[in-house]
Amino acid sequence: MGTTEKQNEVYLEPEYAADLASIRKARKRIETFIDTTPVLKSSFIDELSGRKLFFKAENFQKGGAFKIRGACNAVFSLPDEVAKRGILTHSSGNHAAAVALAAKLRDIPAHIVIPKNAPQCKIDNVNQYGGRIVWADSSIESREAIAAKVQEETGAVMIHPFNDGNVISGQGTIALEFLEQVPELEAIVVPISGIALGAKGIKPTIKIFGAEPYGASDAAQSKATNTIVRNVSPRTLADGLRAQLGDLTWPVIRDLVDDIIVVNDKDIVKGMKMLYESLKIVVEPSGAIGLAAVLSKQSASHPDVAECRSIGIVLSGGNVDLDPLWDYMNCACQT
Amino acid sequence: MGTTEKQNEVYLEPEYAADLASIRKARKRIETFIDTTPVLKSSFIDELSGRKLFFKAENFQKGGAFKIRGACNAVFSLPDEVAKRGILTHSSGNHAAAVALAAKLRDIPAHIVIPKNAPQCKIDNVNQYGGRIVWADSSIESREAIAAKVQEETGAVMIHPFNDGNVISGQGTIALEFLEQVPELEAIVVPISGIALGAKGIKPTIKIFGAEPYGASDAAQSKATNTIVRNVSPRTLADGLRAQLGDLTWPVIRDLVDDIIVVNDKDIVKGMKMLYESLKIVVEPSGAIGLAAVLSKQSASHPDVAECRSIGIVLSGGNVDLDPLWDYMNCACQT
Structure with missing residues (x-):
């Protein structure tokens, strides 16, 4: 994949749109404008999943997303x-x-x-x-x-949503923060390719798993066929993942993302429910897909996922219309 | 109200079921079992309310409540x-x-x-x-x-839910944490009498405001008539506040709570919505009543509330049935 090693860190060759150096520069550039989001834990979810899960709460980020x-x-x-x-x-x-x-x-x-x-x-x-x-x-x-x-x-x-080197470097700053907060992470599950560049740059042995909904699984299909497959008409509750691969993100996913775990919308809702009930946090469907992926059947039988004892999950955002809930609550009002 | 002063701290006489000393003992006793919950902020809500609001996130506490x-x-x-x-x-x-x-x-x-x-x-x-x-x-x-x-x-x-000196002292530990985290607080809005003992013990000038739903406003009615009034049949969405005053909590509310702000259930739902949308956190109706109280018309025209620039709000808990939301989300699933 074209790399040079230097003191345990891997500098990626410029075949990718970003690298550890550009991500570090990004971090300095944006540090006064963004929050360092907390990492959350749940002993209940740990027990359920049989490993330690660490949740990077980008739903608390400025603007409610990474x-x-x-x-x-x-x-x-x-x-x-x-x-x-x-x-x-x-x-x-x-x-x-x-x-x-x-x-x-x-x-x-x-x-x-x-x-x-x-x-x-x-x-x-x-x-x-x-x-x-x-x-x-x-x-x-x-x-x-x-x-x-x-x-x-x-x-x-x-400013392209994803196919832009500066955007990719900015999103990659999550990896730097996350690995400083939890150095023992053996894997990170993400919907974001920039993190793969940052995380593998700092810790070459770390596994990076993508997570995708069935109805917009272009990355999984692209990896399976080794060529960019486009989402023709994405069908998923996870509005934040109705996106496309770009020519800048595809090489990262092809080379640096170990595998893509595909889940259905119902599992995403189950993940949301668990995060709301156990962590008391609001995430949008796209934000819950990482947990859904880790708890999925595919992960249970996936040798690379199964061996990871400490997995980091990026909760990408918390912007979700909850009007059906407020309608219900307003009807239940007694005064 | 029967107090002795010592180095800026006020030790309350044993006419109350708890005091600063018993609250400090409680803190030592429970420190290994409970979490120090974070204090959250929202620039959006600050702008809306025209002051600094600090939210003590007891919805993140073990068991999901204080x-x-x-x-x-x-x-x-x-x-x-x-x-x-x-x-x-x-x-x-x-x-x-x-x-x-x-x-x-x-x-x-x-x-x-x-x-x-x-x-x-x-x-x-x-x-x-x-x-x-x-x-x-x-x-x-x-x-x-x-x-x-x-x-x-x-x-x-x-173990009585509230009319127990040890329980009151335990709940009062919130005040110690909160004032260490945000010493500049000028007022705290709470559904919990123990906090008044702890907070006024440490900082005698602090204002303590209670918050109650119209359908269970026994504390407000008791203060107005200077005698314990019982909730005959509480009617409120805020299930955690369908309680009664006890002979141990009443003297604290009578003497140390500056005023009770009464809000209706619809305002509680508005407060919940704001906390879910702006802070990305899950609170139950009782947990949102403090924000509802601060944003209420009664507060806007209340001279003591109006002059406070920094107000602490205790988010008491986050245990709420969100099934109507999951039913809706499951219906919206596309795969």
Whole structure:
């Protein structure tokens, strides 16, 4: 996979869009803007899974998801004269709000192309941070066409949700924090390729497992066929994972992610329920997929997962519409 | 109110069932069994309320609520020959599970009298900790009669949910932690009288505000009439607050709680929603009442509340049945 060793750390060759050095630079660049999120534990879940699980609570991150790490790194990497033209992205979710927030922190305009079927709470977050919303249809083609038009009109810089070296480096900072907080981790389960670069850079023996829903399992299919397979029409409750592989993320997943664990939506809901009940935290469906993967049948019979005694799970975000719950609670009110 | 001063700290005379000394002893006694819970902040909620709010996250406490503090203090205060006969309580909620857990920690039997209308998740917790459940009707009379019978049969020691000096001292340990974590607090809003003893002991100038639902506002009515008023048939979503004043808690509330803020159930649900959305944490209705009180109209026009710039809010617990949410999420599953 093209690496050079230096003092137990592995520096990845520039065939990848990010490396340990760029992730460390990102960490310095964004440290004043992001929170170091806590690592949570549950003795109940440990007992259930027969190993130690460590949960990196990125649902507590600014903007309610890890995405602010990549967005801040990309936005604060821009030279002043470029940044002042503003920034632009298309996203249905947490990246959209993260870009709006990063732009607010740098005091520049943000244009956010959002598909009409995005979750309301994520749209609210973009508004809260002062991003200018431009509506698109739900198809990738519509989003991209409208984004191109906005870019032409404004000269704003595109901050791609994932296929961007600075974004990948920013997300990778989770790995640095996580391994400082829990050095004994033998594996990390993530929905994020940047973490693989950071984690394997620091600790080459660590296993990295991806987690995907059945209805949007492009990474698993791509690894199985060794070529990029695209999600044609993603079908999953986990709105944050209705994404695509990019030409910058695919080589990382191909080479550095040991395996992809695929779970169904019902298992994601079970994972959410366990996190709400045992850890008393709010995560969105995409945020619970790591736990769902570790507790899945596939993991139980997976030799590489089975041998790991300490597994880190990244809880990617906590932005979820809970209106059905509030409707119910309001009906149950007695005064 | 009968106090002696010593080096800025106020030692309360034994007219109360607990004092700063008994609370400090409790803290030493229980420190290995309980967690020091974090204090959470939200810039969004601060902006909304126009002041700094600090949330003491007892929803993250062992057993999911602050009640383990009082239960552990009471259970570990018992001499060995008394403890081995077992312990007993009647409670519809978090105290029940806390007593079961404290008994498990001391390896003695626990008999828990539970009304049939108790929330399922709280019953599950008692089972999880190995408590023996004895069913009662929902009336206080039924609970007390059945508890008396169990006590006669087993010789177990009653651990009253609130009218017990050791329980009050245990709950009061929250105040010690909270004021160490945030010394600048000017007020604390709580559903727990023990905290008033601890907080005013350490910092005599601090204000203590109680929070109650309209449908179970015995403390507010008692303070207004200067005599114990009982909740005849409490009507509130906040199951943890369907309690009564006791002859040990009433003098504390009468003398040391500055005022009681009364809110309706809909405001409690609004408070829950804000905590779920902004802090990404799960609290039960009783756990959200402090925030509901601070954001209420009554607080806005209350001179003592209005002048406080830093207010501590105790999030008392996080044990809540979210089944309507999981039913909805399961229906929304696509695979």
